[in-house]
Amino acid sequence: MHNKLTVAIAAAMCSTALMAVPSLADQARPQVCLVMKSLANEFFKDMSIGAEEYAKSRGDFDLKMVGMQSETDFDAQVNAVDTCIAEKKDIIVLAPADSRAMVGPVKRAVDAGVTVVNFDVALDEEAKKAAGLDLAFVGPDNAAGAKEAGDALAKALGNGGKVVILEGNPGADNGIQRKAGFEQSIKDNGLELLDSRTAHWETEEANTVFTTMLTAHPDLQGVMAANDSMALGVVKAIDAAGMSGKIQVVGFDNIPAVSALVKEGKVLATVDQFGRDLASNAIDLGIKSFKDGKPLEGWVKTPIELVTKDNVK
Amino acid sequence: MTDMAPGAPILSVRHISKQFPGVKALDDISLEFRPGEIHALAGENGAGKSTFIKVLGGIITPDQGQMELAGQPYAPSGPNDAIARGVRVVHQEFNLLRHLSVAENLLFERLPRKLGILVDKAEMRRRARDLLNLVGLSQLDPSTPISSLGIAQQQLVEIARALSDDARVLILDEPTATLTPRETDRLFEIVHRLKDQGTSVLFISHHLDEIFAHCDRVTVFRNGKLVATQKTAEIDTDGLVRQMVGREVIHAPIARNVDRSATPALSVSGFQTAINARRPDIAFDLYPGEILGIAGLVGSGRSEVLRAIFGADRPARGRISRNGQPVAIQSPRDALRQGICLVTENRKEEGLILPMSIAVNTTLATVRNISSGGLLDRGKERGIAGQMMRSLDTRMASLQQAVGSLSGGNQQKVVLGKWLLRDPQILMLDEPTRGIDIGAKAEIYTLLRQLADQGVGILVVSSEVPELLGLADRVLVMSRGVIAGELAHQDMSEEAILQLAYAEYAKEQVTRG
């Protein structure tokens, strides 16, 4: 299914690129404001590099990037959006730090005539409705990705396999969706969920929490970690307990440090959501919408890919 | 108010006892206070006076005994209860809020309101003004923060605060310890006025002359027991001292054979402190074996001179020589290398580490002697500290006792012991006997004379003129930051010193007039 999606997006991108070139001469360069979450997160850092390269290679728009101090610093993000409005940017491409709190500033931007593209994390549907805002979302389906990872684990364990989940930050939307995807997979595949706890995305905490889970449930067979940093900590805990090969781990994000573990077979699977391209895709769709004057609609899903021993780079 | 027969006691205390771990602080105390009387409470530090006034003020609950206030049973549940019943204590340690203004402190319990919730600033200023006038601080702006006041002014504010409610019993714990003679006179004017209004005043002081000059009756405590209560007219100083210490006090023998032809141990010239910033002209010599007194009013720059020589604040402006050789003193470290030590005015804040043991405090300036290779040698520490404390006759339970639990006199002995372990050649002392009982005072005088006889040069700042008269070989008098004059031993008198102390202030008035 995701292959089809990839093709669709790729086709859309090609056509956009073709259409964009002739209009370059007769239109002013679009001013794009890319507002991201924490650049301390590898995922966003990578994304910002991708966006920068994209802007350089395309060369027909001006890009301003804003990153936050931390994942949850939505106050600073509100300020960033307001600044972009004040600077009369044409397009704001936003990865919301909070799916509800950012609805207000986005509404202000739309009312001021700015084309807004919401990517990475979807703004809350009800909050949008309440604000009278109709806005598309461009981004990966975190739940679907997590479900694919979960399914891969289920396949390895077989029916009735006993698993635990390591969640992301409580309240983080991508964390919530990934957990939902894991849970769906558990239900569909008849796995048994022994425990589910947060390790706040963090390696050392995941190591501590998982070690203790293993003490409480020595019979557990599989782990679903909502990101790869936590998967790293889990793998170390399994090694330390001398259970290598007996407990399977799946993660999410496909960070370089985990690639090696996938090759070794210590991590069964992780999910790549092509973060590097995510912002470029969103910028591209934003420019297209801005030039055509046609608003984006619904959920424009970006590609995700399950990474296993077979396709890891 | 309850009707009372004239002369009936306003406050009577019967068989009050209080036991602390290991010591009986109050032992069966019975005492009566009459309205319109100034009653003195005398006794050495540690005699139980502080505990007694804490019982009266509701801070400590006695183990046994009863109290009656105006014929009603009186058992205060806390300081606020005591104040509500009309018993007000002015403590030695101030209970002022340092960052609030004078006015706010004065009226803290009953800030004037307007519209129910807002503080009526104008009214507050007015009432504060009245209270300040009462204690002679009419120049002080009520909006000044407490933190910027000197210690004497804080004492007067504390007293003014006690006057803000009409106390039936006013207890003053060493109110004059930090006051100048002029401020002290002012305080007694107020006290006499309160007496005439029928207030009963309980007055605690180490200054026996004040007791005889102003008090009607005097009660003496010793070791938690009441020794005697008598009219001041019926006893003299020697008798009172005998009651306090339970033995005869021997005054330190004073021998003066200072060789002023020798090279001065310490010379200071062109000296400048924050107080005399515009006139860098402080200059004097201190000879080996000499006790040189520095007199002057509070705030006349005496402490600043000592601190500057010691390098306590900023590096001093001016020249300092030791035995004729110029020396640079940038910090206390440098001063100590030159054999110069300073006993500061503020024992508790600057001289001692109160929560730490006597042993630690005594060896604080000589840690090298009690360690090898950076490792502490506790045996050596005990030996050295113990020997020093024994030689100073410090009264303590053990060397490991926290120094904060000692009486003032014994605390001061720890400070002195700390410096004596360094074998000082110049010993500077700032108000060395403040808040110290008579017995310990005499011991300190004897010690200073012994040190001088061994060739140590001693510089003493004191606000108690009689102390300087008895102790010093020579006196410098400071006034408004400069040295107003020098008095040789034969010329020293209370009048001469005071005249010089006011000299610079008088000049100011003349030029203004």
Next chain:
Amino acid sequence: MTEMTAKRSPMAAISGVMRNAGIAVALVLLILVFSLTTTTFLTPLNLTNIMVQITLNIILAAGMTFVILIGGIDLSVGSVMALAGVVGATFVSNPELPTWLAILGMIVASCGVGAIAGTINGLISAWWAIPSFIVTLGMLNMARGGALQFTQANTVYIANPAITKFGTATVAGIPVLFLVAVAIIILGWFVLNKTVFGRMLYAIGNNEEAVRLAGHNTLFYKTAAFAICGLGAGIAAIMYMARLTSASPIMGNGYELNAIAAVIIGGTSLAGGRGSMIGTLLGAAVIGVLGNGLILIGASDFVRQIITGAVIILAVILDAVQGRLAAKRKGA
């Protein structure tokens, strides 16, 4: 005259022992509760797990004890640990270096970075008399930013077998990582109680002015306390890498608060001048046992957080009550 003299010393001694005893009793109580409510808590495996888990906090808290004793605070240890870790990781993740050089380089780099950051904290706050709270808050941001810049936000994976071996080694069943932490506690205890340096730290914490006027270089002692705390963060970074064979620029986020909590639960006064290394060890153990046991009995994440917070408050109340009792005794 003897009124004041006799009563303080035995009481002070008792209260000192009681203070540590109080935490020890709390720890035993927690262990008892979890032993009775779960079958898994009191197993050798779980106990060694807890030992490994509290290693980092013990080391950070040991350093923090020095700083809090002089009346300071160091908010930067978590971030400094990250910076020290990612810098040290460049040696140990470089496959071209011989093992001995990789390990030595890591130790020197991590400890060096930690100690330098600590020295900067100490010098600035002591020289200009700036509250260490704000100086170390600045360092928190600088070190974190430095770590992110240094790695471009990437997690470094360490495939060095020597460090893996160190991270999982045991002596008589006890993890070596924990033994190192205990050794650091013992060393810290020795320095604080047996050396002139330790004596001066306690003295400065109680009355800095008196120490300065006694001719001591307080700037040196204060700076050294912060340098030790930073060094602790560097050592903690090495332990982190040994345990997790990775170094991430976001590691150690918020660890400063855990370290402070361990120190305070351990009975060290935030005002300075009073406290002990043993208390800190017990404080870290209480936090570790609590976190572990609550997962074992199946308490939810949120309940776990609530209970941990409540324990910190209880510890501070205990501290305040004891402070008041002491003041009452003194005031009498």
